[in-house]
Every structure is written in structure tokens, then in C-alpha cells.
Amino acid sequence: KNEVEQSPQNLTAQEGEFITINCSYSVGISALHWLQQHPGGGIVSLFMLSSGKKKHGRLIATINIQEKHSSLHITASHPRDSAVYICAVPGYNNNDMRFGAGTRLTVKP
Amino acid sequence: EAGVAQSPRYKIIEKRQSVAFWCNPISGHATLYWYQQILGQGPKLLIQFQNNGVVDDSQLPKDRFSAERLKGVDSTLKIQPAKLEDSAVYLCASSFAAGGQGEQFFGPGTRLTVL
Numbered sequence: 001k002n003e004v005e006q007s008p009q010n011l012t013a014q015e016g017e018f019i020t021i022n023c024s025y026s027v028g029i030s031a032l033h034w035l036q037q038h039p040g041g042g043i044v045s046l047f048m049l050s051s052g053k054k055k056h057g058r059l060i061a062t063i064n065i066q067e068k069h070s071s072l073h074i075t076a077s078h079p080r081d082s083a084v085y086i087c088a089v090p091g092y093n094n095n096d097m098r099f100g101a102g103t104r105l106t107v108k109p
Numbered sequence: 110e111a112g113v114a115q116s117p118r119y120k121i122i123e124k125r126q127s128v129a130f131w132c133n134p135i136s137g138h139a140t141l142y143w144y145q146q147i148l149g150q151g152p153k154l155l156i157q158f159q160n161n162g163v164v165d166d167s168q169l170p171k172d173r174f175s176a177e178r179l180k181g182v183d184s185t186l187k188i189q190p191a192k193l194e195d196s197a198v199y200l201c202a203s204s205f206a207a208g209g210q211g212e213q214f215f216g217p218g219t220r221l222t223v224l
Contacts, residue, residue, distance in 0.1 A: 004151075033212070043152075043200065043215035086151055096142065096165055097213065099151030 006100035019074035023087030113216035127189040134203030144200040
């Protein structure tokens, strides 16, 4: 079983729709990261959170430590949100991060 | 603030050839990571440096991959000889804090194609 599981793998939405991407993890953590990767390959950190909820613009990230689950929401989605969204958690020895396989989001105009 | 720099951005080589990638982390970041990302998968850690020392290289295929960070700043990752399955994006990241607690900043990556 992968340490970090994301769903769905692929997601296609119409512009303006509300998007939810889910992440479940099996290890105990102190912080979870949400990353965005555009087709060119570069990765940008969106959120690092350890409890509750964080909001940045149209992006909202929530985490439930007890259930080992996090969600990334995008409100009023736009074609420029099209990217791969990756969930990551610290590894067992806390030295590095373990990454989910990513969710490929395509937002159509 | 300048981000993490990587070069080259793209590289195409034939199998059994050698290739080297370069990374310049954000100034002041002691921790540097090299990741391999195969198409359709999440990044996989190859090696982690803390200053110029190796913290974790358990997933680095040491028979063909090597990495160094001699002065604790820039780093190079080398593959010698390359195999077809090495085709991937190689990402460099750096963080101020050690460990998975700190936010990591990623470079643009080097896309390697092995023919």
C-alpha cells in the first residue's frame, strides 16, 4: 500500500466548477504539503498545513489528522488551474517527503 | 528572491551514455534534494544533502547514479551509463529547515530522454 493515496487520478471540469481533490496517508505526520505541477515540470508549493484549514485565493486546503485525510478545493475553477496537484507528507524518518501520484486536473473553458 | 536553478532543462542521450545535471539552491538553504519523477508518477527521492553531507541516499541506484555537493551549495547529479528506464524529469529542491517539516522549493526540473 502506498503511503500517500490521491483521488481521483484524473479530473476534468468545466470552468467555474467547484473542484475537490482528496489525499489519504498511512503514516503519522506533523504537516502535509499540497503542490502544483504545471506541464513544464516545475513544482510550486501551495500549502503546508498541520491542522484545520488554510485558504489562499480560490484555493482551500483542509486536513483531518485523526482520519489521516486532506482535501484541496478550488472554487470557481479556471483553465489556468489545469495542472497536476500532488499531496506529500514527511517520510518515516522525517528526513524527506513521500509524494502521492498526483491528480491531473483539466479545466475546460 | 531567486528560486532554485537547474540546468539543462532538457537532455536527450542514447543509452549507455553519461549525463550530468546541475542545481543551484536558494541562497541560505542548507538542505538539498534530488528527485526522479517518471511520467505519471509522483517524485521519488534519490538523495538528500544537509550542507555537503548525505542524509539519505537509500533510493539512489549507486551502480550508475552519483551526486555531490562539495561546498554545500551547488550540486550535481550524474548518471553513468544511462538506461532507457532513466527517462524522467529530475527535480532539485531545497529547504531552509531540515526534514519533511520544512517547505521545499522546487526547481524547474531537467527532462531526460534516453533513446
